[in-house]
Amino acid sequence: MPAVLADVEELVTCESPSGDLAAVAASADVVARVGGRRLGAAPDRVVVAGRTHLRWRFGDGPTRVLLLGHHDTVWPLGSLATHPFTTAGGVLRGPGCFDMKAGLVLALHALAALPDRSGVALLVTGDEEIGSPSSRELVQAEAAGCAAALVLEASAPGGALKLERKGVSRYEVRVRGLAAHAGLEPERGVNAAVELAHQVLAVSGLGDPGRGTTVTPTLASAGASANTVPAAGAFAVDARARDTAEQQRVDAAMRGLRPVLDGAGLEVVGGPDRPPMPASASAALFERAREVAASLGLPPLAGVAVGGGSDGNFTAGVGTPTLDGLGAVGGGAHADDEHVLIEHLAPRAALVSALVADLLARPAP
Structure with missing residues (x-):
């Protein structure tokens, strides 16, 4: 946990409002540094319209499992002065911690725990909060043909996964x-x-x-x-x-x-x-995730439909089975009380890691 919390702090304290290309580029450098430290490999940098996206691919074959997240936030520069990074009473706070920098750290640590990452890719975009104008085609291309797309966006209330998006x-x-x-x-x-x-x-x-x-x-x-x-x-x-x-x-x-x-x-x-992400896009993956959670001794997983959109809409739109909301448990996205519940970070990372391993060992139809 000390390493996880240190990595979250490193990402959160580099502000990255979507509209500031220089801030997004600086944030990409931080994500690349933390990711390189955990994964032992530097990412590809994909710059589209001046905006930096990061991609790790493992193995020589096609990607079978795509992990997806973003490092831009809705918080303007200077937000750390009024919403500093803190950890107290089991709660982590800071601009963008819940949506979704803690989720990125979970993805990195989940992949770092895998003995074999062949067939896995991690894509971290820099413009999701403004509708993914420069990364949409990149997301769709990475997802096309994959057996599963796992989106590390923040969870729904209570840690529920997001099975359907409008x-x-x-x-x-x-x-x-x-x-x-x-x-x-x-x-x-x-x-x-x-x-x-x-x-x-x-x-x-x-x-x-x-x-x-x-x-x-x-x-x-x-x-x-x-x-x-x-x-x-x-x-x-x-x-x-x-x-x-x-x-x-x-x-x-x-x-x-x-x-x-x-x-x-x-x-x-x-x-x-x-496009809508229908419940049918997540049904089979959700059952797999519930089985994996049970095998780890974790509480039963819940799933809900939500109104908010994510890049999971795009992966589902190209026909890739998609499971969303696998990131941090907490609340207050885009709001003054944005926070992450620390006790759920390790179980969540374990769930994501075990689910990726299960998907690699037992490919979905």
């Missing part, structure tokens, strides 16, 4: 109006803020709670000054769906939006970002 779509609705003086002649304008309000209400009605579909208007803005009829506005939309049919229904509805006010214009950009 597909994610992101949009921006852009509204065009016509500026006019708000006091002298507002009637000559076309109010983009009012048009935006109409569209927000229309979009918010596209969800289907019965099918688990959420369509949520989020960040919004309109206008340039307080005494001018707004000439432009825009708002972002986050849409989540359990199946491809619902994702496509929402996409068609978004593209079918039309202006309400005379003279207003409307543009919808964006679309599906991550």
Whole structure:
């Protein structure tokens, strides 16, 4: 455990907000250093659009088991000043510790415990928190043809694994109006803020709670000054769906939006970002994981469906059996109370290591 905690501290204390390429590159150096120390091998560095991703491959044959994680976080530079790395009372804290730097350390130690890693690959990306724009094709290519993809993202509450993830779509609705003086002649304008309000209400009605579909208007803005009829506005939309049919229904509805006010214009950009990860993608792997956990004397594993997306959506999308949420147990992802429960780190690493060994010894169909 001292080595595990030291490695987590080394990763957490190198801040790596997704939007800062220099910070992500520095973090990649730290992950490569820690990984090289544990695995006895340097990773390949894959730089796409200035962003650094790391890949370890073991053995000369094809990859059969892919371990997957990311080293970027949502926390801006300077967060360590207000959220320092600490370990107290059995709880580890620090920006990005739960999502998901402790998970990366678990992956490294799990692989280090294997006497034979032939057929295993570990991919650590640097842009998952912003939708994996530069690593998506890399993730899909690494996963294609594998017997299993094990995602070391943080666990669900109570340590549950993530068996199903919703597909994610992101949009921006852009509204065009016509500026006019708000006091002298507002009637000559076309109010983009009012048009935006109409569209927000229309979009918010596209969800289907019965099918688990959420369509949520989020960040919004309109206008340039307080005494001018707004000439432009825009708002972002986050849409989540359990199946491809619902994702496509929402996409068609978004593209079918039309202006309400005379003279207003409307543009919808964006679309599906991550495909759904259905329960069928994880069912067989989850049973294997439960068997392995029982053989280790660990408590029975639980599994849940979640709304958040991960790179596991991409691995499932190319047909690779995928099991997600194998990382740290804790809570507070992206929040002030982000934390990891230290007592679960060693059992989790043992589970991942034994599961990889089992998959190598008994390949899945």
